[in-house]
Amino acid sequence: MILPQEFYFEDTESVAKALLGKVLHINITGKESRARIVEVEAYLDVDDPAAHTFGDRKTPRTKSMYLDGGHSYVYLIYGMYNCLNVVTRTIDHPEAILIRGVEPLPHHTDIKKKDLKTNGPGKLCKHYGITREHDGLRLWKKKSALYISDDSFEVSKKQIEIKPRIGVDYAGEAAKWPLRFYLKDNPFVSRK
DNA sequence: AGTGAGATGGCCT
């Protein structure tokens, strides 16, 4: 079943963990694709130095982070890569979850490292054609180009690895916060 | 295996 918008209103760390194992549907290039979410990172409100909304910077880019939970937030990084996020909580709390790795459904079992195309936030967006055009979408609507569903795939607490976020060294102490979550031993996780 | 540089452009001060 498709995840209702209320799913995204809870605290962001809980939603991030709950998002692991859920299915992202992509309907962009004409064909419909499905992929299981296996790696995410949480970005927390105006007091998180690693977040784009740090210091309450409400700008054209971060506009959709200030929407209600359940919207998409897509931004351009390093001039060449897009990154897909899921907005959480409500308009008073601009928080989001970065989708860092997904497992295509279905996929052949003997994957070579070279053939991994969805193990990284920039890579997976490039692979599925996700760009800034897909910013601000309503992820709880089946007619959206992007939406997320629950197919009853079970994820136990033990399978969830918790680590500091990647690529946020500039954020000082916050670079150490344990806000990266991924499924242990899944080949579509971006790094070891 | 591990390090480093380059591509590339919008966003923010």
Add this chain to the structure above:
DNA sequence: GGCCATCTCACTA
């Protein structure tokens, strides 16, 4: 003008 929530390739060893 400087800085990125990245990735790939080309080096060293």
